[in-house]
Amino acid sequence: MRAGLFEHWQAEYAERRVSTFPVRPDKTPAVRGYLGIGRKASEQMAMSFPDATGIGLACRRNRITVLDVDTTDERILADGLAQYGDTPFIVRSGSGHYQAWYRHNGEGRRIRPDTRVPIDILGDGFVVAPPSQAIAGVYQIIRGSLDDLQCLPKMSDASDKSSPSLSAGDSEPHPVTANIRSEPGRTILLGQGRNDDLFRQCLKLARTCKRLEELMDKAMEYNRGYPEPLPADEVLKVIASAWGYEVEGKNWVGYGPRLVMEATLVGSLAAADPRAFALLSILRLQHKADGTFILAKSMTETLKWSINTFRGARDALIERGLIECIHAGGGRPNDPPIYRFKGVNL
Numbered sequence: 001m002r003a004g005l006f007e008h009w010q011a012e013y014a015e016r017r018v019s020t021f022p023v024r025p026d027k028t029p030a031v032r033g034y035l036g037i038g039r040k041a042s043e044q045m046a047m048s049f050p051d052a053t054g055i056g057l058a059c060r061r062n063r064i065t066v067l068d069v070d071t072t073d074e075r076i077l078a079d080g081l082a083q084y085g086d087t088p089f090i091v092r093s094g095s096g097h098y099q100a101w102y103r104h105n106g107e108g109r110r111i112r113p114d115t116r117v118p119i120d121i122l123g124d125g126f127v128v129a130p131p132s133q134a135i136a137g138v139y140q141i142i143r144g145s146l147d148d149l150q151c152l153p154k155m156s157d158a159s160d161k162s163s164p165s166l167s168a169g170d171s172e173p174h175p176v177t178a179n180i181r182s183e184p185g186r187t188i189l190l191g192q193g194r195n196d197d198l199f200r201q202c203l204k205l206a207r208t209c210k211r212l213e214e215l216m217d218k219a220m221e222y223n224r225g226y227p228e229p230l231p232a233d234e235v236l237k238v239i240a241s242a243w244g245y246e247v248e249g250k251n252w253v254g255y256g257p258r259l260v261m262e263a264t265l266v267g268s269l270a271a272a273d274p275r276a277f278a279l280l281s282i283l284r285l286q287h288k289a290d291g292t293f294i295l296a297k298s299m300t301e302t303l304k305w306s307i308n309t310f311r312g313a314r315d316a317l318i319e320r321g322l323i324e325c326i327h328a329g330g331g332r333p334n335d336p337p338i339y340r341f342k343g344v345n346l
Contacts, residue, residue: 023054094137
């Protein structure tokens with residue numbers, strides 16, 4: 001039987017260690033939790049959505065940053081490559097716009113870093129990937145091949161332009177952005193600072209809005225408070241992005257750090273072995289997915305567990321292939337065992 005579009009290309013991307021998810025023709029994700037999808041979950045979606053006509057990928061998750069050139073003007077693309085560096089992988093969207101792909105280097109999601117140029121830096125969120133079939137047309141690779149995804153260069157001029165994490169505190173504005181004080185308690189930003197300020201404000205407002213139209217009214221009113229308000233179409237883009245975070249349960253502004261767990265893992269582990277699930281949750285919350293951590297019996301004091309309970313939970317995670325010991329320890333005083341996370345869905 002011939003594979004459908006998403007089923008076929010999901011496998012092609014997976015061979016290059018890129019996890020994808022199905023996208024509708026209107027370029028909206030067909031599944032929830034798409035920003036956290038790993039390759040195992042992606043493979044399952046290929047069986048559930050074999051004939052989906054669109055392919056999406058989470059930028060940060062797959063260590064990819066996209067220079068999104070929102071125009072058909074090749075001169076703008078050339079200028080973007082001159083500023084941010086050349087890349088072997090370039091895509092033309094169904095509407096004739098361009099994407100230049102790079103290796104992720106900490107970039108955030110920046111809408112119009114230079115308000116005079118229709119270019120966005122997408123180091124977070126998701127992008128529609130080739131050869132997706134959207135309403136406007138087919139996404140095509142016009143330079144390179146999927147094999148180039150494993151050797152993409154980093155952007156040469158974007159390390160200081162990444163937007164703050166949604167769960168982080170306030171950060172310094174971009175160094176070229178001018179700040180002025182226009183009303184008590186509110187710092188109004190010019191340039192790209194307006195986008196960041198409005199986006200964060202929209203995330204705060206979205207938590208109190210029941211409908212998108214309500215958020216639009218409040219955001220438009222907030223925008224009018226800038227000495228130089230953003231254009232209406234730009235405001236609508238910011239609103240749509242913030243509302244997307246809200247309806248997908250990704251709006252964490254004001255709530256502090258959050259832990260994302262795969263639904264399949266919750267279903268298989270939480271009920272079967274709640275102690276192991278609790279231990280894994282604590283470890284993921286405290287340690288980076290690609291880092292190492294100490295897992296010694298002294299942890300029982302913090303958890304208030306017996307040593308047998310602790311060892312049982314630890315061993316269950318090892319047996320399920322969720323963690324692995326890379327250093328047994330005990331060879332000398334103060335030589336604890338060291339572990340790391342295992343698997344792709346971290």
